[in-house]
Amino acid sequence: MGLGLYIHVPFCEGKCPYCDFYSLAPKAETVDKYVERTLELMAGYGADCAREVGTVYFGGGTPSIIGAERLGRLLEGAKRYFHLVRDAEITCEANPTGVSEGFFRQLSAAGFNRLSMGMQSANTEELRLLGRKHGPEGVRQAVEGARTAGFKNISLDLMLALPGSTIESLERSISFAAGLFPEHISAYILKIEPGTPFASRGLILPEDDSTADQYLFTVERLRELGYAQYEISNFSRPGFESKHNLCYWRCDEYLGLGPAAHSFYNGRRFQWGRDLSAYLRGEGPTEDGPGGGTGEFAMLNLRLSRGLMESECADRFGEEGRELFALVRGRAARCPNTLLNICPDRVSFTPKGFLVSNALLSRLLD
Structure with missing residues (x-):
């Protein structure tokens, strides 16, 4: 399948109360410096990399927030400095807000061929609790815009076991998501991470039995709708498993660039610090020993x-x-x-x- 290349885009419009990923509010000058630094690193690593790259994944943060032009520059750098295979899977994460058919057309023209969008729920109350700024119709419009722009591989994220959730509310979310006919669905059980706003609110999550019921219902309902489970939290139509994530789960090697990005590369594991300033100053990653x-x-x-x-x-x-x-x-x-x-x-x-x-x-x- 080739080497996986992961680009962490550490910018987001706002921090969702459950999110523990490293992200900052974007400022134009800082974003441009981030792009230049990442291109420099691509040139350095690419000069010594003799392997083919089978997948490129732009995660975050919210990669879509830096705009299609900057994302296109980063992807062009990946193509210039690494040997991407002809059918490389190239994914960009995006929120349903702040995107348009024009944005997706620019991504497609740059070479992106897969999208991963954070739907999370089709229930307005749950979306409000999660700090999401979109509603169900915003998801529908984003998916339709991506389809019109030519994307044939779209993934949607769902969250399970939310406070106050039931099998009935979960069924509404699953049916809504499947009704948009994405090729892939990720379904994650909500976990309260230390240091997040949710951790300080004293939220009451569903009991373990209820959480288990929701998870098992999700597995069976998605199977009925044509989405086979291929990993703990991931489901797809035949042939649309995430190649990039399979790289992780099969213990294949991948190179991560950007603050907080992890790597398993040339037999070693290493990670970049959760510090954009240090990244821009040229500080390198921290070694984490051998892997695999x-x-x-x-x-x-x-x-x-x-x-x-x-x-x-x-x-x-x-x-x-x-x-x-x-x-x-x-x-x-x-x-x-x-x-x-x-x-x-x-x-x-x-x-x-x-x-x-x-x-x-x-x-x-x-």
Whole structure:
């Protein structure tokens, strides 16, 4: 699939109360400096990179907020300094607000071929709670504008287990999202992250049983609507799985640029600090040691619905990989069969298993 290239665009119009990602309000001069610094880094890394790049992902923050022209410059830099494969998946995240058909046409002309938009909910009260500035019709208009501009690969984000949410409110969101016919849907359970506004509000989240019911309902309802689960929180129509995110979950290498971006590149893991000023001053990333070991490989692959495969363990690690798979399979056999699927050549989590994946991973890989 080739190397993945991730560009973190650390700018956002405002901070949603649940968001823990690094982002700042955009100022034109600072944004331009960010673009120039990132292009410099592309030139440096690209000069030493002999590998093909299979995916490029612009995340944030809200990448769309810096405008199509700047995004196009960054993508042109990726094309100039790296060897992108002919059918590279090139994704841009966007909010449904502040975008138009003209914006999407500019992105398409620059070479972007996939969009990921933060819908979150189709219920006005829930959107207000989440600090979102769009309504359901804003999502519809954004998707229609993207379609008219020629995009054939669109992903929408949903959030589950919101305060006061029910199966009925979740069904409205799922049906609305699926009715826009996106190729991909991500569905995340809301978590209260330390240091966010939500953490200080004392919000009451649904009880664990209710959260589990919402998650399992989502898996089944999306399956009925033609979206197969391929990862804990991700669903797609056939052939539209996110290639870039699969790069992470298959423990393939990727290069991240931008403040707070992480990398697994040339066998090493490193990350840029959550500090735009330091990034612009030329400070480098912090080393985080070697990556891609057997335990990490197993942990990441078990996030996928297809699970951990004996053949891939052997291809990656030889005899050590076969021993890894045998160990995981042996421990899996001692777990409840409602949580795991165990075959001679693979081990995978069921949807119920995904709900307790952290505990299962600890049992299987400790």
